[in-house]
Amino acid sequence: MSVIYNRVALIGLGLIAGSMALAMRRAGLAGEIVGTARSADTRKVAAEIGLVDRVTDTAVEAVKGADLVVLAVPVGAMGDVAAEIGPHLAPGATVTDVGSVKRAVIDAVAPHIPEGVHFIPAHPLAGTEHSGPRSGFAELFDNRWCLVVPVEGTDTAATERLEALWQGMGANVDVMDADHHDLVLAVTSHVPHLIAYTMVGVADDLRRVTDSEVIKYSAAGFRDFTRIAASDPTMWRDVFLNNKEATLEILGRFTEELFALQRAIRTGEGDHLFDYFTRTRAIRRGIIQAGQDTDAPDFGRGVKKKEA
Amino acid sequence: MSVIYNRVALIGLGLIAGSMALAMRRAGLAGEIVGTARSADTRKVAAEIGLVDRVTDTAVEAVKGADLVVLAVPVGAMGDVAAEIGPHLAPGATVTDVGSVKRAVIDAVAPHIPEGVHFIPAHPLAGTEHSGPRSGFAELFDNRWCLVVPVEGTDTAATERLEALWQGMGANVDVMDADHHDLVLAVTSHVPHLIAYTMVGVADDLRRVTDSEVIKYSAAGFRDFTRIAASDPTMWRDVFLNNKEATLEILGRFTEELFALQRAIRTGEGDHLFDYFTRTRAIRRGIIQAGQDTDAPDFGRGVKKKEA
Numbered sequence: 281m282s283v284i285y286n287r288v289a290l291i292g293l294g295l296i297a298g299s300m301a302l303a304m305r306r307a308g309l310a311g312e313i314v315g316t317a318r319s320a321d322t323r324k325v326a327a328e329i330g331l332v333d334r335v336t337d338t339a340v341e342a343v344k345g346a347d348l349v350v351l352a353v354p355v356g357a358m359g360d361v362a363a364e365i366g367p368h369l370a371p372g373a374t375v376t377d378v379g380s381v382k383r384a385v386i387d388a389v390a391p392h393i394p395e396g397v398h399f400i401p402a403h404p405l406a407g408t409e410h411s412g413p414r415s416g417f418a419e420l421f422d423n424r425w426c427l428v429v430p431v432e433g434t435d436t437a438a439t440e441r442l443e444a445l446w447q448g449m450g451a452n453v454d455v456m457d458a459d460h461h462d463l464v465l466a467v468t469s470h471v472p473h474l475i476a477y478t479m480v481g482v483a484d485d486l487r488r489v490t491d492s493e494v495i496k497y498s499a500a501g502f503r504d505f506t507r508i509a510a511s512d513p514t515m516w517r518d519v520f521l522n523n524k525e526a527t528l529e530i531l532g533r534f535t536e537e538l539f540a541l542q543r544a545i546r547t548g549e550g551d552h553l554f555d556y557f558t559r560t561r562a563i564r565r566g567i568i569q570a571g572q573d574t575d576a577p578d579f580g581r582g583v584k585k586k587e588a
Numbered sequence: 589m590s591v592i593y594n595r596v597a598l599i600g601l602g603l604i605a606g607s608m609a610l611a612m613r614r615a616g617l618a619g620e621i622v623g624t625a626r627s628a629d630t631r632k633v634a635a636e637i638g639l640v641d642r643v644t645d646t647a648v649e650a651v652k653g654a655d656l657v658v659l660a661v662p663v664g665a666m667g668d669v670a671a672e673i674g675p676h677l678a679p680g681a682t683v684t685d686v687g688s689v690k691r692a693v694i695d696a697v698a699p700h701i702p703e704g705v706h707f708i709p710a711h712p713l714a715g716t717e718h719s720g721p722r723s724g725f726a727e728l729f730d731n732r733w734c735l736v737v738p739v740e741g742t743d744t745a746a747t748e749r750l751e752a753l754w755q756g757m758g759a760n761v762d763v764m765d766a767d768h769h770d771l772v773l774a775v776t777s778h779v780p781h782l783i784a785y786t787m788v789g790v791a792d793d794l795r796r797v798t799d800s801e802v803i804k805y806s807a808a809g810f811r812d813f814t815r816i817a818a819s820d821p822t823m824w825r826d827v828f829l830n831n832k833e834a835t836l837e838i839l840g841r842f843t844e845e846l847f848a849l850q851r852a853i854r855t856g857e858g859d860h861l862f863d864y865f866t867r868t869r870a871i872r873r874g875i876i877q878a879g880q881d882t883d884a885p886d887f888g889r890g891v892k893k894k895e896a
Contacts, residue, residue, distance in 0.1 A: 356858075380808075405805050405807050406808075409872065425805055425807070427805075454804075463796060463797060464801050464802075465805070465808060467790070467791050467794060467797050467802060467810070468791070468801075468802055468806055468808050468809065468810040469810060470809075471790075472787055472809040472812070472813055473809050474846075474849060477864060477865055477868055478842060478845045478846045479779065479783060479842060480868040481845055481864055481867065482775070482779075482842050482845050483776070483871065484867065484868065484871055485845070486775060486841065488771060489772050491871065491874065493776075494772075494776055494871065495874040496762075496878060496880065497772060497773070497776045497777075498875050499713050499714055499732050499733070499880050499881075500688075500713040500714075500715070500773060500776050500777035501776065501777040501781050501784075502777060502780050503875050503880060504784075504813075504816055505780055506875055506881075507872065507881070508809050508812055509865075509868040509869075509871075510869045511865075513861075513862050513866045516865050517858050517861040517862045517865060518858075520853045521853065521856055521861070524853055524854065527853060528850065528853065528854060530790065530794075533790050533793070534786060534787060535843065535846070537789055537790050538782075538783065538786045538843070541786060542836065542839055545828045545832055545835060546836060548829055548832075550825050550826075550829055553821075553825040553828055553829070554821050554822065554825045556785060557785055557817075557821035557824050558821045559789065560785050560788040560789055560817040560818065561818045563788055563791065563792055563799065563803065563814050564717065564814040564817065564818035565818075566799065566800075567806050570806075572804065572807050573806070573814075
């Protein structure tokens with residue numbers, strides 16, 4: 281593949297930005313990759329491991345002469361970063377972000393983007409429970425979706441160029457409206473994370489069951505919750521504070537359904553439970569068929585294949 | 589390893605019984621493995637693939653001369669099976685089960701166990717979302733826990749023999765009281781499954797977000813819920829109906845915590861969210877350290893290791 285941007289500036293050097301740097305390098309998509317982070321420790325580690333070509337101390341230095349600037353900081357920090365770099369952006373440059381919420385990020389960032397600079401919000405739907413400059417890997421976006429969320433007046437050519445970058449990093453691209461994005465993500469990501477955090481918190485709180493019991497016996501289902509409840513706390517705090525409306529709407533639906541199942545358990549309505557549990561299997565089959573998860577038993581976790 | 593039981597009868601030929609057959613074979617723990625299932629289809633498949641040494645049409649035939657009988661049917665069916673086989677059990681034999689609930693199974697099964705036969709309830713904490721006679725594999729119990737739940741007057745030698753079988757199949761063994769088992773499992777398994785089923789049901793119900801969107805964009809967290817919500821509906825219906833008290837207690841704690849987080853989102857209490865999300869990371873670390881899950885990014889799911 282050929283170079284799509286001559287100089288890419290990554291603001292923030294966590295899981296997503298680090299994986300972007302490695303994925304861009306894998307396919308030779310960027311002339312130079314510059315990176316910065318607010319934390320001096322993060323900058324030091326990134327420089328040591330050669331995560332990017334050049335680490336700068338400030339975001340203002342990083343964006344100088346960049347034709348692509350990627351905001352890869354927690355959603356709540358996007359507005360401040362945009363305000364800081366706005367006056368220093370090169371004419372004709374593209375600014376994008378990787379935030380998990382889109383309406384709030386657009387409202388916070390757009391006012392700081394000068395005339396002649398393209399702002400094209402985006403959100404790659406990929407991640408792990410790990411964070412920090414050492415957590416990235418080049419394959420993170422392979423066969424995952426990146427949602428591009430154009431704002432009013434977004435330039436078509438600039439959008440296509442950003443889409444080509446994401447495809448070059450292995451992702452499939454879809455275009456979506458900001459409000460619909462925030463609702464879809466509330467269902468597929470935000471509320472699932474919140475209830476996983478809640479379940480793990482309940483287990484940790486319960487005096488009659490010890491933490492060591494919870495840990496030892498987690499293979500019975502609980503460990504899947506702990507994985508997503510181990511994600512970056514700052515990132516997730518900001519997601520919930522900035523996607524309040526959709527999160528609360530889906531939470532309302534969730535508790536309504538949960539109470540109906542709870543009542544079925546209390547009153548012994550086995551058929552209601554059976555029908556509900558049968559219906560949810562079909563969604564799983566769809567996900568396997570769409571290549572968004574593996575059908576391997578136990579994900580191949582602890583499974584050593586020995587012949588009998 | 590040497591033979592621990594001369595003839596093992598598996599009543600039910602699903603994921604757990606099938607994996608037991610393969611794990612016993614792997615280590616040569618049983619002289620003969622006999623199996624049966626209520627469904628003629630299941631029996632046919634089990635015979636075709638040679639899952640056990642001999643498939644019988646009825647449970648009564650299966651238990652003849654067996655020194656170990658394993659009840660591996662849904663929790664709600666345990667009592668009926670016990671009543672059926674009770675009069676045909678060999679003197680000195682051991683009857684065990686693999687049910688996910690222990691108090692209700694003990695109450696249903698114990699009355700049917702004749703004098704001179706040992707009843708030793710047990711529960712291997714292992715599974716996948718797959719079910720049926722083709723779903724078993726020999727490694728399922730490797731490094732997983734099996735909880736043995738002695739009833740009053742259980743014979744020590746018979747218990748040690750059953751424990752040796754589980755260890756021979758790769759599991760670690762702990763002994764636990766029935767009521768405490770049911771509470772621990774409500775936390776680590778039953779309530780997590782119920783809320784995963786609920787979340788998947790909510791996604792499926794929502795008219796403003798299509799199923800195809802939910803499926804395509806599931807990598808953002810949702811897919812982990814669909815895996816556990818794809819488990820066998822009959823098994824799970826029975827679990828909830830038979831572990832009602834502990835499930836409802838933990839559900840009550842869960843909704844209490846969820847409402848507190850929901851209020852923090854509504855009122856914008858970022859610190860409360862951040863602190864909560866930070867605390868839950870420690871549990872995850874414990875699970876990795878205890879070898880009950882892998883730390884691989886994304887479980888190594890879709891991650892193809894290519895060099896840059």
